[in-house]
Amino acid sequence: MSKTSLKKNTIANYLGQFYNMFIGIAILPAYMTYLGAEAFGLIGFFTMLSAWMMLLDVGLSATISRQSASLKHSLEGMLEFKQILRSVESVFLVIALIIAIGVWSADNFISNTWLNIEVLDKNEVAYCISLMGIMIGFKWIVGLYKGAINGFEQQVWINIYGISINSLKFIGGFILVKYISQSPSSYFEYQLVIGIIELLVIHNKVYKIVPKSENFIMPSVIMLKKIMPFALGIAYTSGIWIVLTQIDKLLLSNILPLTEYGYFTLVAVIVSGMAVLSGPIGTAVQPRMTSLISTNKQDEVIRLYKKATQFVSVIGFATAGTVAVFSTELLYAWSGNMEAALWAGPVLFWYALGNGLLMVLAFQYYLQFAHGNLKYHIWGNTLFGFIQIIAMVIAVYTYSAIGVAITWFALQAIFLLVWPAYIHSKFAKGIHKEWMLKDVLPAMVSTIVVLLGFKLLNLDLLSFGRVELFALLFCIGGVVLGINALVAKDTRKMILKRFGRR
Template sequence: MKNPSLKRNAIANYFGQAYVMLIGIIVTPLYLQHLGVEAYGLVGFFALLQTWMNLLDIGLTPTLGRQIAHARGKTKGFDEFRKLLKSFEIIFFGLALIAISGVYFASTWLANDWINAELLSTDVIAYCIKLMGVMIGLRWFSGLYRSGINGLEDQVWLNIANILLMTLKFVGALILLIFISNDIQHFFEYQLVIGSIELVVVMMRFYTKLPISKVPIHVISFHWDSVKSVAPFALGVAYTAGIWIFVSQVDKLILSGVLTLAEFGYFSLVVIIASAINAITGPISNAIQPRMTYLLSGGSEVDMLVLYRNATQLVTWVSMSVSIMVAFFAEPLIYAWTGNKEAASWSKEILFWFALGNGILAIIAFQYYLQIAHGKLKLHILGATLSAIVEVPIIVYAALNYGALGAGITWFILRVVWGLVWTPIVHHYFAPGLHWKWLFNDILIIVLAVTLIALLMQYLYPETNNFSRPVIFLVLMIMGTIVMAVSSLSSSFIRGNVKNKIKRKRTKAMS
């Protein structure tokens, strides 16, 4: 099977991610305006609930993506893969029923005893939560097939489909709110319809692109031997993913019960912006993970490590440029985005710490990609266990006693400590002799350059109290572009690519 272009996939991932982010930036403040802060808080609660319900995934989605990438590097690899796929579909169907039933029966309790609403009735909230449960089941199946498409490196199509589907989700819902109804119940009903369409589209594409197996397999069948062979890997992923949900989402879960629904709406804005930092770098990791696995399965470890280091530099440059600029200019950014001064004032300090913490998270995630590529998660399981034992009690204490700001500061400190302590241990086992070159040459030099340039931009930032929101946003975009452009020179990978392009242009001109 011919390998798709890694460059094309990365570019497609970035274009698709940029579109989703852009449409989210445009539509979110309009949602806030037409739904109201409290109803928007319910949208934020849906995102939180969906994250926690991913605990039931038990590692199947990432396992399927890895196994299809592995099958591409093996002769007759898809004969066994199809057995695994059919087995996973049966398991997912059962898990979806559990999720939908669980959310349905918990909806009344959540509406009455957990969510602190002042304007929305408990009946409305309970109904919306029931719709959330059905959507979670549909999105699980969509995620399974999306993972398969990603493993096939059919990422150009996936991004085109994602753009169309996100347009229906965001723009279609906005049209609904403006011209038909701004009832939060109708909003979730519409999202349920689009979620159903999404599942059908990605499932059809996945089966269309899946190579034909010479071994006949029934449409509905379960193959225990196939599941058993990947069970240690899947359960390892599930265990560590579950722990990660506890570590990364326990503060948000607590805050959803401590804050009023309106305040949680403001906090949801912080979560969206902070999460966007990881979403920006996601296209790189989505492109390199299946390729790293493929290279290792073919015995090209040296090429895999070159890809690993180059991708680290790119992610460090992008994630730290964005996270530091967001942290330094949190208040004007939120005001320029939403037009809500109360939201900007409430969120500025909280966003500062969450933004920096997520910027660091995007970098230290690379040690996990390395372990996924090797298909060995024993060390990751140990690290995740230690992380949960140490971090969860600290995060719970900070959220309960110091609120959202305490949770943000704690998140930042823990990410720094974990990156400095655990990553060298992983590198010692999977890439001996790499760590210090990776840390200093691929990360710290870039971080230092970004920080110094961003500090200069902060010093030069003009007084914008009398500026319109579009002008404030434009000023921030210009300053962010300067930070990224200048700091890019600190990356040896980027410098090398620029030099090669200049050299090729000169050679072409001379010929």
């Protein structure tokens, strides 16, 4: 893949992810307005439940991405990949059915026992949960096909596809709840229809990419055995990751009233939107790093890894810092609900800071994934995961949402201090000190200094109207981002080079 293609994919990923983030952020407060906080909490529960069901993926969608990246260079490789895809598909279809039946079987327990429902009809909630099971099954198979297309590095298409589907989901959903029906069941029925369309479109795309074969390719146990060692490594680490990032949301869904869980969902949406800032770089860089390693270009891998980390630090710390410092103001400007903003603001402060650190931590995984060696990732996440799960359970049942948020930040800070140094000693010896001092810390320090300066101004931001407040917060974030870009060496060079050309 050429540098031009890498750049094109990175730009496409950012445009696609930013649109999807923007459309979600723009529309979601309207869902709370027209459906109510409890129904909005139900949407948050669906998002959390979808994440937990990814435990059944057993690493196969990520493995498909790596297989398509590795085998795409020849016709023989593509035919082998098609057989692998067919084999994995058969597994996914069976498990998707299990998911749908399993969630349907548990719908009454969830609506009557697990969730703290005060206003909504519990029978309607149970029906919505059964619809969730079907949607999760479809979404799960879509994830497999997305992995294949990402490995082929056709990320321009995948982003156009994502923009189209999310427009139908969010804009169509908004029209539904505002003008047609405020019933939660109508909302989930509509989303089910879009889920079916999403699956059909991406299935057709994948089978246009892979070459046609004379005979129908049957699933192969041999092919599954071939990829399972790597897949199981991915499955274990992905499983730990899901548990670590979703255990708080699962437990809080049980102890919080569904209305407050709706407020907490606002926090989760903003935090997931922050992850969008680093996701496109990882999506573009990961297959590129895999290809470079397969051609034994280790020096290029390290350069790409360092530049990508620095770029994410510049963007991630500016965003995380601004969101954290002005969390209550941001939530009010976004939702227009002062009660939700006052409840969720302190929680968002700590989650935003923790996720800023997490953006940087993600690149250690990309480095190991590209080498096809997840041994250290497995052991490290097992150890830290065990500690984090215990800490989260204690925090949830002792201090509720705010305790969970503080615990989340503290654990990510400890992880950043310990883990990258160890991984670099195994896969990129000798770079850690320079990586930390030149690629990570400059943006972190400049973010702290600039935001501290803004806080010392003692601006009464809540006196502004919502539109003016949002614009002002955007400008503050832009100032922090601009200064971060100038203090980061590689990013500064890129900016100066662009202006020099002009």
